Structures are given as C-alpha cells and as structure tokens.
Amino acid sequence: MHPLAHAIAPLLEHIGGTAVPADECEPGDIVLHWEGAPAIAVRLPGEELTSALDRMIRTLEGELGGRLPDLPRADKQRAVRLLEERGAFTLRKSVETVAKALGVSRFTVYNYLNRE
Amino acid sequence: MILRAEFTTEPFEGEGEPPAHAVAARDCLRAAGLEPEFGPLGTSITGDREAVLPALAAVLDTVLDNGGHRITLQVSVGNADEGQV
Numbered sequence: 001m002h003p004l005a006h007a008i009a010p011l012l013e014h015i016g017g018t019a020v021p022a023d024e025c026e027p028g029d030i031v032l033h034w035e036g037a038p039a040i041a042v043r044l045p046g047e048e049l050t051s052a053l054d055r056m057i058r059t060l061e062g063e064l065g066g067r068l069p070d071l072p073r074a075d076k077q078r079a080v081r082l083l084e085e086r087g088a089f090t091l092r093k094s095v096e097t098v099a100k101a102l103g104v105s106r107f108t109v110y111n112y113l114n115r116e
Numbered sequence: 117m118i119l120r121a122e123f124t125t126e127p128f129e130g131e132g133e134p135p136a137h138a139v140a141a142r143d144c145l146r147a148a149g150l151e152p153e154f155g156p157l158g159t160s161i162t163g164d165r166e167a168v169l170p171a172l173a174a175v176l177d178t179v180l181d182n183g184g185h186r187i188t189l190q191v192s193v194g195n196a197d198e199g200q201v
Contacts, residue, residue, distance in 0.1 A: 074132065076156035108158040111124040111188045 002039045004032060016045045053091045056083060057101065068101040076102050080112055089113060117165040119191055121172055124158035125179045126186040137184035144178040145171055 005019040012019060022038035025031055029041040060082055061067055064075050071079060080098065088094050099109045129135045138159065145152040145161055148171040152161045161168060172189070179187050 073134065073154075073156045077128070080157065102156065104155045104157055105122055105160070107122055107190050108124060108155060108160075112128070112157040115124075115126050115128055115186075 002034065004034050004039045008032075008042075012042065018043050053088060053094050053097060056086060056088050057098075068098075069103055080109065084113060118162065118194055119165050119168045120160065120162045120194070121168055121189065121191045122158055122160040123172075123175065123187055123189040125184040126188075127184075135183070137179045137182040140178045140182040141175045141184075144175050148174065 001019065001021070008019065019040045019042055020029065022031055022041050025038075025041035026043070029043050031038050031041050033039060057068065060079055063082075064071055064079060066075070068076065068079055080102070083089065083094075083098060088098070095106050095109045095113070099106045102109075123141070125135070125137045125141055127135065133139075134154075138154075142152050142154045142159055145159070148167065150161050150163050150167060150171055152159050161171070163171075168191075172191075176187060
C-alpha cells in the first residue's frame with residue numbers, strides 16, 4: 001500500500017472510509033494523487049446513498065421554494081409525494097431522514113406511504 | 117398514565133385545504149380540551165389516559181361521519197421515542 005494510505009489511515013478510520021489501490025478505483029471513489037500520479041482511491045461509506053437522498057431533498061427544496069421544515073402543510077404533503085414518485089423511499093434511512101426534516105414521526109410517514 | 121396517540125385518516129387530498137375528516141378529528145380533540153398537533157400527514161395528541169382514550173373514541177366516530185374511509189392509529193405509553201407529528 002502507498003505511504004499516503006498509511007499517512008491518512010487515522011483520518012479514514014475516523015470517518016469510516018477505506019483506502020484501495022488506485023487501479024481498483026470504482027465510481028464514487030475519490031482518487032488521491034502523489035507526485036502527479038494516482039496513488040490511492042478513498043472509498044467513503046454509503047456516500048452514494050446518503051448523498052443521493054440529500055441531493056433529492058435539496059432539489060425538491062429548490063422547486064418548492066423553502067427548506068422542508070419551513071414549508072406550509074400542503075407543500076410538506078407534496079414534498080413527500082414527490083419524493084415517493086422519484087423513488088426516494090427506496091433509499092436507506094430515507095423515511096427517518098424525511099420524517100425528521102418534516103418534524104413528523106416515522107409512523108406517520110409509513111402510514112402515508114402505505115395509503116391506498 | 118401518559119399516552120401519546122398518532123393517527124392518520126384517509127382519503128388523503130394532495131392539494132388545497134386539509135380534508136374534512138382530518139379537520140373534524142382535530143376539532144373533536146380540541147373540543148375535548150386537548151391540544152392536538154395537526155401535522156401534514158397525521159395528527160398526534162399527548163395526554164392522560166383518562167382524557168385521551170375517550171377522546172379517541174369520539175375521533176373515530178367523527179372521522180367516519182366526515183367521509184373518512186380509513187383510520188390508522190398508534191397509541192404509545194409515555195412520550196415515546198418518535199418525533200412530533
């Protein structure tokens with residue numbers, strides 16, 4: 001393993017990431033260069049999932065013109081419906097994240113998603 | 117004993133004013149002297165068992181009388197771990 005990997009090992013341990021050889025880089029990995037050449041790739045835990053949901057929420061907030069917690073009642077309902085349509089609730093921890101952002105309970109969100 | 121109850125009434129109406137059954141349920145709790153939290157996807161109430169349970173019974177009747185076709189109810193003892201509705 002590259003000396004750079006040893007150098008950043010404590011940092012990776014703290015954030016729960018891993019270092020892999022640069023030639024084993026996968027999409028989403030962050031490649032670190034050393035003296036002009038790829039040295040190692042850093043893989044962050046679940047980065048693509050959490051950030052996908054975060055990106056969805058941020059996009060939606062832009063469309064609805066406010067942060068989820070601050071939206072009026074009807075817009076909060078619309079937000080959950082749009083997130084559902086866009087597949088947000090297939091993502092890990094999504095119900096928890098959205099419930100927290102709306103200031104409602106997980107039970108309520110699950111109920112809403114299970115409605116007929 | 118303190119109870120926390122959360123309920124959702126259907127059908128949902130995605131736009132505009134909250135549906136009549138949701139509003140009626142909220143007002144029914146207020147009439148019972150309770151202070152419900154009227155959330156975007158459901159309503160919650162915290163209070164003494166002696167006050168909450170009879171009020172919930174009245175809510176069920178009220179919702180059915182106001183066009184609700186399903187009521188989903190969760191009752192927890194104490195102020196359980198969930199966030200506000």
